[in-house]
Amino acid sequence: MKLVHSITELQETLEAVRETKTIVFVPTMGALHEGHLSLVEKAKEVPNSFVVLSIFVNPTQFGKGEDFDKYPRTLESDLVSLEAVQPDLVFAPAVDEVYANGIAAPMKPRAGALGSVFEGASRPGHFEGMLHIVSWFFELIKPKVAVFGAKDAQQLFLIKRMVHRQFVDSIEIIEAETVREEDLLARSSRNRFLSPEARAYAPELFRALLDVQEQITEGVKPSVALSEARTTLTSEPLAKLDYLALVDKRTFATIDDDFTGVAQLLVASVVAGVRLIDNLTFYIQEPA
Numbered sequence: 001m002k003l004v005h006s007i008t009e010l011q012e013t014l015e016a017v018r019e020t021k022t023i024v025f026v027p028t029m030g031a032l033h034e035g036h037l038s039l040v041e042k043a044k045e046v047p048n049s050f051v052v053l054s055i056f057v058n059p060t061q062f063g064k065g066e067d068f069d070k071y072p073r074t075l076e077s078d079l080v081s082l083e084a085v086q087p088d089l090v091f092a093p094a095v096d097e098v099y100a101n102g103i104a105a106p107m108k109p110r111a112g113a114l115g116s117v118f119e120g121a122s123r124p125g126h127f128e129g130m131l132h133i134v135s136w137f138f139e140l141i142k143p144k145v146a147v148f149g150a151k152d153a154q155q156l157f158l159i160k161r162m163v164h165r166q167f168v169d170s171i172e173i174i175e176a177e178t179v180r181e182e183d184l185l186a187r188s189s190r191n192r193f194l195s196p197e198a199r200a201y202a203p204e205l206f207r208a209l210l211d212v213q214e215q216i217t218e219g220v221k222p223s224v225a226l227s228e229a230r231t232t233l234t235s236e237p238l239a240k241l242d243y244l245a246l247v248d249k250r251t252f253a254t255i256d257d258d259f260t261g262v263a264q265l266l267v268a269s270v271v272a273g274v275r276l277i278d279n280l281t282f283y284i285q286e287p288a
């Protein structure tokens with residue numbers, strides 16, 4: 001496992017392997033946990049892989065008042081964790097290396113209308129910053145395959161769309177299943193900020209999604225199941241529900257009670273000051 005910080009070192013290393021290996025990219029912001037390690041494991045399943053993992057806390061995807069300064073930067077312990085899964089290369093650039101023209105330089109708009117709904121409504125500019133950095137990495141590393149976690153559903157949707165539009169589907173995107181704690185809380189770098197009370201409540205978000213799924217599968221109208229779950233989730237004083245929504249997984253458009261096909265439930269809640277998101281994909285059948 002080699003660690004590089006500069007674009008020059010990265011390119012020298014990649015040039016030496018590009019002809020003979022399949023470059024598989026795993027982007028991260030560090031503060032690595034089991035979820036990230038599972039992304040590396042997925043990446044290593046690609047035949048003849050050369051796995052490049054980036055660690056970069058991207059300033060342009062954090063809005064004003066968000067936790068950019070507070071976001072954990074734990075390079076040393078990240079490298080220790082990575083020993084267990086051994087990516088071939090770790091790329092950990094400094095902000096100036098990535099944003100040579102400064103972080104205020106204009107970015108090409110890529111998120112469109114989806115950039116301002118759900119996560120984008122509460123985090124203006126987040127998806128533009130995220131797509132900017134992912135596209136920057138893609139152009140630099142030129143991977144054949146990239147691995148992203150399913151937990152960030154809207155991020156994954158937008159990345160797949162960008163790969164289709166901007167990279168003419170030249171990069172295969174692998175969607176890695178969300179890794180959960182025993183009580184089903186999705187692993188997240190932000191979980192470390194949860195107080196004991198908030199940590200005890202946090203799994204309720206995914207339980208609510210399972211409950212909505214069960215009701216819809218049993219024939220309850222989606223709008224009714226969602227409304228009941230919203231009432232439950234908003235009654236918790238510790239948490240502020242941001243959204244609970246049901247979308248068509250193929251388009252990310254909100255769906256109505258007549259929908260049949262692959263649906264995705266989305267939830268975001270600020271639990272004692274910590275923003276948590278989760279999702280659940282399932283099939284809605286035509287009523288019998």
Ligand code: PAF
Binds near residue numbers: 029058061152
């Ligand atoms: O999901 C993340 O950790 C980040 O959004 C990503 C994809 C590494 C881009 O900064």
